[in-house]
Amino acid sequence: MTSNTPTITDIKTSFLRTQMITLSQPLRPSSSPLPVPETDGIAPLRQRAIDDALLKLNAQLKKHNKLAYGPQAMRHVGEQVDRLYWNAGERTVVGDVGEEWAARGCDFRKENIIDQMPSTWSEEAEVEAPAKAAQYVELQTRLEELNVRRREKREVVERYRALKGLLGPFAEGGGVQGNLVTREGEVEGELER
Known part of the structure; x- marks a missing residue:
């Protein structure tokens, strides 16, 4: 392709x-003859x-x-x-500052770009191409909805990361005391004797 x-x-x-x-x-010297300056006893360049x-x-x-x-x-x-x-x-x-969405090649995945986009096309464009204007409104609305969902999912992920950070010390017994009574643990073996 x-x-x-x-x-x-x-x-x-x-x-x-x-x-x-x-x-x-x-580089080539000029083909036209250069005027030879008068020299006081100094020989000209050969x-x-x-x-x-x-x-x-x-x-x-x-x-x-x-x-x-x-x-x-x-x-x-x-x-x-x-x-x-x-x-x-x-x-x-x-x-204008705040209109990065209109720049060529801007990334429409970024939240600040999506937030800057107008909800409708310009009035002039709506008159000239009403079908495209309707399509723009539909796509822009969909983009805003997806942006809101992404923010919600990001908050959920951040919450899970915080919980994972809190549970980190308990992973594979890293922060658990060795003298606690656990099934088939050291203390259970001592108690059975």
Whole structure:
């Protein structure tokens, strides 16, 4: 069920790869002749010295690019750009504090998100799509009911955990005194003698 369409991260990684290739090109001196400044008895640079310096610089640049722009690094930068892009978009969409439920990709399993959701769709949306508005109301009501049930179950679980903590010392005789009379215990054996 995989599709051939690239993901946003793949597109951004491809863009970054082309930029890295552009940046990885060796440096070349300008083909236009540079004006030679007047020197006071100092010999001008020879072309061979310039070529040697460029060769060494290009070797260092190539070595740096192999280390800095590896496949994992490019993927990581692509994912960072993607995350920054979505976060910037969400800040402009959400705007108000307390409306995290409207943010793209928010987790509708969280209690605070469910509590923030309005009970009805906007009036404009109800006019344009009444069936979807009714479906939203139904799903939102169901979500609130499930959220209430989850809170109740969480309270029950917390109560059971507290009871288990209280009964912990009695597990496998860990906190029971050894001198108590128990069936087939040490004291019973002593009493039978």
